[in-house]
Ligand SMILES: Nc1nc(=O)c2c([nH]1)NC[C@@H]1CN(c3ccc(C(=O)N[C@@H](CCC(=O)O)C(=O)O)cc3)CN21
C-alpha cells in the first residue's frame with residue numbers, strides 16, 4: 001500500500017500525480033489496472049451514480065458503502081474518501097466519529113474535507129490522531145448554496161490571495177495534500193509552487209502537482225452535464241447503448257438465447273418439451 005509520504009516524494013521529484021474517482025469495485029479495479037496513483041471516492045457519486053443534482057444529499061452511509069466496494073476492487077491503491085456534507089462541522093467529536101467510520105468501517109486510507117476556516121482545527125486534530133487528511137479549496141461543491149453555483153473561484157487579486165492563505169493554513173494544520181478545484185491556471189500554479197505538500201488540480205490548469213477527474217466524466221459514462229475542464233478520454237456510453245439495443249432486438253426476435261447460451265439434459269421427457 002502506498003503511503004502519504006510517497007506523494008510528497010513524487011512532488012519533490014517533479015513526478016505528476018494522476019488521481020481519479022471510483023465508486024464501486026469494477027471502476028476501482030479498472031483504474032488500478034490503468035496505473036492510477038491515487039483513487040478518490042468522491043461525494044460526486046451523489047451526482048454521477050445516485051442521480052442527485054448536487055452532492056448535498058450524500059450521507060456518511062452512502063460513502064461507507066461505496067468506499068468498501070472500492071477497497072475490494074483496488075487492494076493495492078491508496079484510497080481517499082470524501083467526508084460528505086455536514087458530517088464534519090457540528091463538533092470535533094462529530095468529525096472524529098465520521099473519520100473513524102471512514103477509516104475503520106469503510107477502510108479508507110485518508111479522508112478529504114472541503115473548506116478552510118471551518119476545518120483547519122479539525123485537520124490539526126485528525127492529523128494528530130493519525131488520520132491522513134486531504135484538503136479541498138477553490139470551488140467546494142458542498143458550499144454550492146453559498147457560492148451561488150459551480151463557478152470559477154479566485155479570479156480577482158483578493159480572492160486569489162485568500163486561496164493562497166487558506167492553502168498555507170491547511171498545510172500548516174497537517175494536510176498531506178490538497179485538491180484545488182476550478183481556479184485560473186495562474187492561481188493553480190502559484191499555490192502549487194508556494195506549498196510543500198502536493199496540490200492536485202481539477203480545472204486548475206497544468207501546473208499543479210497532479211490532476212484529478214471524475215471517472216464518469218473522463219470515460220464518457222452517463223448523460224451528466226460535463227464541466228469545461230473535463231477531457232473525455234473514452235466514450236463508453238455509446239457501446240453500452242448499442243449493446244443493449246442489440247440485446248433488446250434479439251430478445252424481441254427470439255434470436256437470444258441460442259443453444260450456445262442454453263442448458264440441456266438427457267433426462268428431459270420429450271412429453272414435457274412438447275415433443276419438438
Ligand atoms: N460529473 C461531475 N463532475 C465533476 O467534476 C463534479 C461533479 N460531477 N459534481 C461535484 C462537483 C461539481 N463540479 C462542477 C460542476 C459544474 C461546473 C461548471 O459547469 N462550471 C462552469 C464554469 C462557470 C464559470 O465560468 O464560472 C463551466 O462551464 O465549466 C464546474 C464544476 C465539479 N464536481
Ligand SMILES: CC(C)C(=O)C(=O)O
Nearest residue numbers: 021042043044179202
Ligand atoms: C471532484 C473531486 C475533487 C471531488 O471532490 C469529488 O469527486 O467528489
Ligand SMILES: [Mg+2]
Nearest residue numbers: 042043044082
Ligand atoms: Mg467531493
